[in-house]
Amino acid sequence: xxxxxxxxxxxxxxxxxxxxxxxxxxxxxxxxxxxxxxxxxxxxxxxxxxxxxxxxxxxxxxxxxxxxxxxxxxxxxxxxxxxxxxxxxxxxxxxxxxxxxxxxxxxxxxxxxxxxxxxxxxxxxxxxxxxxxxxxxxxxxxxxxxxxxxxxxxxxxxxxxxxxxxxxxxxxxxxxxxxxxxxxxxxxxxxxxxxxxxxxxxxxxxxxxxxxxxxxxxxxxxxxxxxxxxxxxxxxxxxxxxxx
Numbered sequence: 490x491x492x493x494x495x496x497x498x499x500x501x502x503x504x505x506x507x508x509x510x511x512x513x514x515x516x517x518x519x520x521x522x523x524x525x526x527x528x529x530x531x532x533x534x535x536x537x538x539x540x541x542x543x544x545x546x547x548x549x550x551x552x553x554x555x556x557x558x559x560x561x562x563x564x565x566x567x568x569x570x571x572x573x574x575x576x577x578x579x580x581x582x583x584x585x586x587x588x589x590x591x592x593x594x595x596x597x598x599x600x601x602x603x604x605x606x607x608x609x610x611x612x613x614x615x616x617x618x619x620x621x622x623x624x625x626x627x628x629x630x631x632x633x634x635x636x637x638x639x640x641x642x643x644x645x646x647x648x649x650x651x652x653x654x655x656x657x658x659x660x661x662x663x664x665x666x667x668x669x670x671x672x673x674x675x676x677x678x679x680x681x682x683x684x685x686x687x688x689x690x691x692x693x694x695x696x697x698x699x700x701x702x703x704x705x706x707x708x709x710x711x712x713x714x715x716x717x718x719x720x721x722x723x724x725x726x727x728x729x730x731x732x733x
Contacts (some may be wrong), residue, residue: 500622503652504535504562520553522546525657535560537650540600547607558613561600563592565619565656571645574628580648585623592619595670595688598698605701608664617660621653664705671702671722680717 505525509515514527526533530677532555536543543559549555560686573581626645661667672687679687685695699720702708708720710731 498537498649500562500650500652501537502561504537504618504620504655507652507655508533508535508560513597520550520555522550531556531558533558533560539563540603544604547604547613551607551610551612554612556614558614558616559604559607559681560616560618561597562618562620562622562652562655563594563596565592567592567622568621568623568653570625572624572625572627572648580625580627588624593688593690594619595690595694595698598701599694601701602697605704608661608667609649609705616694617661618655619657619659620655623651623653625649625651664707667702667705668707668722670698671708675722678711678714678719678721680714682717684720 491503505515509526510528512528513533515525517524517527519527519532520693524532525535532550534547534557536559540559542560547559557674567590568585569588570585571583594617597615601608601615608615625648627648629644629646670688672684675683675687679694681695681699684699685692688695689700699708699718703710703720706723708722710718711721712719
C-alpha cells in the first residue's frame with residue numbers, strides 16, 4: 490500500500506485511478522506533503538471534501554513554485570444506498586434510490602468561496618468533474634450526537650462514496666473561464682437574486698458565486714437596488730471554459 494492511501498476513501502481512490510495517465514507518479518512525498526499525482530512538472534490534487542482542508546497545502550505548493558491543478562467532483566447523478574445495520578461487516582444493501590438532487594458545475598462555488606484568489610495564480614488550475622456516484626449510508630444507533638444534519642437524515646450517516654462514472658470534465662485555468670458560467674440572459678446590472686434565478690440554484694450559492702467572481706474581477710459592484718447589491722460583468726474578460 491502506497492504512502493497516503495491508508496485512510497483513502499473509495500471515491501478519492503477511484504478518481505485518482507481515472508485521472509492518472511501512463512507515466513504519472515502517484516502518492517509522491519514532496520515538500521512535506523504527499524501529492525496525489527505528479528505529471529511532469531504538474532502537481533495534481535484530488536479533493537472530494539471541503540476546500541478548507543486543502544487550502545494551506547495548495548498555498549504552500551504554489552509558494553514553492555509548483556504548478557498545481559485541483560480536481561473536484563460534483564455528482565450530477567447520485568444513488569443513495571442504505572446498508573443493513575444487522576450486517577455491519579459486509580454492508581448488505583437494504584435499498585437503493587436515485588437522489589432527486591442534480592449537481593452542476595456552478596456548485597463548485599460553494600467550496601471555491603474559501604480560496605477564490607487562487608485562480609488568479611498563473612500556476613493554479615481547477616478541473617471540475619461531473620460524475621455519477623453512489624452514497625452508502627448506515628444507521629447510527631445514537632443519531633442525537635450527530636447534529637441537525639445527522640438527525641434530518643433520520644440517523645442515517647454517510648459511510649462512504651463510490652464513483653460510478655465520470656460524465657464530463659470542465660477545466661478552468663483563468664478567471665475568464667469562470668466568467669463563462671454567468672448566464673447569458675442576465676440583465677446588464679444584476680443582483681444575486683437575478684443570478685440565482687439564472688443558474689437555477691439557491692441564493693446562498695449565487696452569493697458565493699458573486700463573492701468569488703468579484704474577488705477575481707470578473708464582476709464589479711456598480712450600485713444598489715434597494716438593499717440588494719448590483720453587479721455588472723467586466724467586459725474585458727472573455728469566456729474561456731472548455732469541456733472534454
